[in-house]
Amino acid sequence: MTTHTIGTREEWLAARLKLLQAEKEHTQRGDELAQLRQGLPWVRVDNDYRFDTEEGEAALADLFQGRSQLLVYHFMFGPDYEAGCPSCSAIADGFNGVTTHLANHDVMLWAVSRAPLAKLLGFRKRMGWSFPWASSGGSDFNFDFNVSFTEEQERTKGVDYNFQHTPKFEWRSGGNAVERAFATMAGTDVPTYHRDRPGMSAFIREGGAIYHTYSTYSRGVDGIWGMYPWLDRAPKGRNEAEGPWWRHHDRYGARQVSA
Known part of the structure; x- marks a missing residue:
């Protein structure tokens, strides 16, 4: 049984629209930061x-x-x-x-x-x-x-x-x-x-x-x-509570599939 908040599609949409505004502000701030980088001497x-x-x-x-x-x-x-x-x-x-x-x-x-x-x-x-x-x-x-x-x-x-x-x-x-x-x-x-x-x-x-x-x-x-941008949009995010998990891409062993 999940411990995460469960809601209706209507509740999800209301929360998503609120998040959308924050995402737009983040994108606009990113544009501003890019201009500041390009403005450095x-x-x-x-x-x-x-x-x-x-x-x-x-x-x-x-x-x-x-x-x-x-x-x-x-x-x-x-x-x-x-x-x-x-x-x-x-x-x-x-x-x-x-x-x-x-x-x-x-x-x-x-x-x-x-x-x-x-x-x-x-x-x-x-x-x-x-x-x-x-x-x-x-x-x-x-x-x-x-x-x-x-x-x-x-x-x-x-x-x-x-x-x-x-x-x-x-x-x-x-x-x-x-x-x-x-x-x-x-x-x-x-x-x-x-x-x-x-x-x-x-x-x-x-x-x-x-x-x-x-x-x-x-x-x-x-x-x-x-x-990272992909993981930040995945349900569990970066999920690094126990520290970095990555390795060279040819050194991953067989991973157990979650039920």
Whole structure:
């Protein structure tokens, strides 16, 4: 017997119409936030960042591939990982279908990680992905955009992530259950896993110069996580009371069907 509220179709419709108004306000607020993002001042990028790509060494300008706009997903895949972060992998599962549309709307989408290119492409093949992926392991790109940190920073100086400073990372060699599970799926230990973080950054090329226009981190990437909008409309929602449940899409075992 369900414990959820049961009602008539008329009661459902009345509640749905009330919710519809709230949804419209949420959509309008989302439009306003998009305008605020686009209104941020641009910051010129003068560093000569270099990346490893399937076509060889590339500069940041090369990643635009003739478009004026570039979106970078900072994919958690450090040099000592054996596989990509399961959360970043779940987000990246939605990239294949949008890259073509973005490219034909003057926007290039790339994933960028610090792991060697061979590891990235091997994992991409395993996952069945095709979006472009570059290694930034030979440059300070990840460090300058606050998604990678050294062990010394974590242990002593603290890190700047998600627009706030953590004076000293809480060093836990074993981590909690979720951290241990995710680190294990990435083929590394918890401290090493934490030296790379998720995020996305936007750039524009205009007048021969490149500008950084936007970055977001942590839960700021929820909006590009394709499964979340679906789950938010499912009867049980994200249903994460016991913590994250996802894994690499080729590592789900047989699931018991609910009665």
